[in-house]
Amino acid sequence: MKTASPPAAPPRTAVPRVAAPGPGPRTRPLRRRLADQSRAYAFLLGGLLCFALFSWYPAIRAVVIAFQKYTPGSPPEWVGTANFTRVLHDPEFTAAWRNTLTFTVLALLIGFAVPFVMALVLNELRHAKAFFRVVVYLPVMIPPVVSALLWKWFYDPGAGLANEALRFLHLPTSNWSNGADTALVSLVIVATWANLGGTVLIYLAALQSIPGELYEAAELDGASLLQRIRHVTISQTRFVILMLMLLQIIATMQVFTEPFVITGGGPENATVTVLYLIYKYAFLYNDFGGACALSVMLLLLLGAFSALYLRLTRSVGEDS
Numbered sequence: 001m002k003t004a005s006p007p008a009a010p011p012r013t014a015v016p017r018v019a020a021p022g023p024g025p026r027t028r029p030l031r032r033r034l035a036d037q038s039r040a041y042a043f044l045l046g047g048l049l050c051f052a053l054f055s056w057y058p059a060i061r062a063v064v065i066a067f068q069k070y071t072p073g074s075p076p077e078w079v080g081t082a083n084f085t086r087v088l089h090d091p092e093f094t095a096a097w098r099n100t101l102t103f104t105v106l107a108l109l110i111g112f113a114v115p116f117v118m119a120l121v122l123n124e125l126r127h128a129k130a131f132f133r134v135v136v137y138l139p140v141m142i143p144p145v146v147s148a149l150l151w152k153w154f155y156d157p158g159a160g161l162a163n164e165a166l167r168f169l170h171l172p173t174s175n176w177s178n179g180a181d182t183a184l185v186s187l188v189i190v191a192t193w194a195n196l197g198g199t200v201l202i203y204l205a206a207l208q209s210i211p212g213e214l215y216e217a218a219e220l221d222g223a224s225l226l227q228r229i230r231h232v233t234i235s236q237t238r239f240v241i242l243m244l245m246l247l248q249i250i251a252t253m254q255v256f257t258e259p260f261v262i263t264g265g266g267p268e269n270a271t272v273t274v275l276y277l278i279y280k281y282a283f284l285y286n287d288f289g290g291a292c293a294l295s296v297m298l299l300l301l302l303g304a305f306s307a308l309y310l311r312l313t314r315s316v317g318e319d320s
Contacts, residue, residue, distance in 0.1 A: 001149075005143065019061055026167065028307060030255050032110060043289045059299075062145075062292040062295050062296065063292070063296055064100060065288055065289055065292040066084070066289065066292040066293040066295070066296045067079065067080055067081070067083065067289075068289055069082075069083075069085075069289050070288045070289050070292075071286070071288070072286075072288075080288070083289040083290050083292070083293035084293045084296075084297075086145050086290060086293075087281075087290050087293050087294050087297075090290075092269060092272060092277055092280075094278040095269045095272055096269075096272045096273055096274045096276070097274060098275045099184060099269075099270065099271060099272055099273055100253055100255070100274045100275075102184060103184060103187065103188060103191075103252055103255055103273065104249055104252045104253055106184065106185060106188040107191060107192065107248060107252040108189050108245065108248065108249070108252075110188055110189070110192055110220065111188065111192035111195070111196070111199075111248065111252075112244075112248060114192060114196065115196055115199035115200045115203055116203055116241070117205045118136065118196070118200050119200050119203035119207055120207070120229070120233070122136070122200065122204055123204055123208065133204070136196060136197045136201075137197035137198070137200075138197065138203060139193055139194050139195075139196060139197055140194070140195065140196075140197040140198050142194070143268050144194060144257045145261060147190070147193075147194050148257055148258055148260075148261035148262050149182070149261060151177075151186075151190045151193075151258075151262060152177070152261060155176035155177040155178070155186055155262070157173070157174075157175050157176065157178050160176070162174070162176060163176075177262050177263050177271075178263075178267060179267070180267050180268050180270040181270075182269045183263055183266070183267060183271050184270060184271055186262075187258040187259060187262065187263065187271055189253070190258050190262065191252065191255060191258055195251075199244060199248075200289045202240065202244065203237070203240065203244075206236075206237045206240040207233065207237065208238070209236075210232065210233065214236070215228060215232055218231065218232055231317075239312075242312065243309065243312070243313070246305055246309045246312070247309070249305055250302055250305050250306065250309075253274070253298070253301070253302060254298075254302070255275065255278055256273065256275040256279065257272050258271075259271040259272065259273055259276050260276055260279070265280070270312045273298075274294065274298050275298070277294060278291045278294050278295055278298070279291075281294060
């Protein structure tokens with residue numbers, strides 16, 4: 001009698017070996033991570049040193065000198081808030097802030113609407129668009145001092161081109177930058193002309209990013225040209241408009257070149273701005289404590305606008 005043989009065992013299958021996970025970024029040796037970071041910071045060292053030497057140190061030093069009686073060649077003396085009190089009681093202080101705020105408001109009324117309108121016109125052009133872009137941007141390429149000197153000759157009440165053009169048209173002439181009632185407006189025109197090109201190109205880039213379907217839909221709904229500009233153009237570029245407005249406020253409150261070169265702060269302190277008054281305190285009155293005190297006041301005001309600008313850009317970045 002034959003006995004049944006036991007069943008054959010199933011063939012053994014090879015089990016694949018799974019490689020052990022390598023060390024992740026957190027499990028890498030500390031020495032390796034420090035070496036990578038030190039190499040990165042070594043490349044940044046040059047830029048950090050430049051910022052520290054030419055930006056951060058002067059700003060911190062100015063804040064310290066604002067509370068000192070500082071005269072070159074003699075040791076500084078701590079005077080507390082005496083510099084701020086003296087500057088606040090200076091008659092030129094009120095005139096400088098009034099002129100600066102007036103300049104800012106006029107720059108927003110004149111220099112804020114004109115670039116937007118020019119960008120709208122350039123955006124509608126079908127021919128020679130590149131040529132007109134270059135023409136609009138040319139004033140930005142001229143150095144600010146050279147531009148101010150050209151406008152100073154242009155505003156000359158005697159043989160200046162502005163009055164010559166008015167005489168040719170049989171219109172009454174003006175004192176322009178030599179008149180107390182027209183000097184500040186004349187400087188606003190100079191600043192608007194000098195900074196027009198960059199603003200126009202930024203607006204033009206924003207306008208070209210608007211989808212054409214929105215304008216087509218507005219036309220189908222019977223919207224007029226002004227309604228399309230209001231509800232489509234301005235609505236789609238409102239963030240760019242707001243950002244440029246804040247940047248223009250920060251820039252115009254630091255106006256210096258135009259009053260320094262064209263009018264010298266005159267006539268009758270009609271064009272003395274805060275930054276020009278800081279220059280007078282430091283280099284004409286030899287009062288570095290007062291100059292730094294006035295600089296700290298301007299720093300606090302511009303810091304508030306800068307914080308608002310950063311807050312808005314961050315909120316828009318989070319929304320997108």
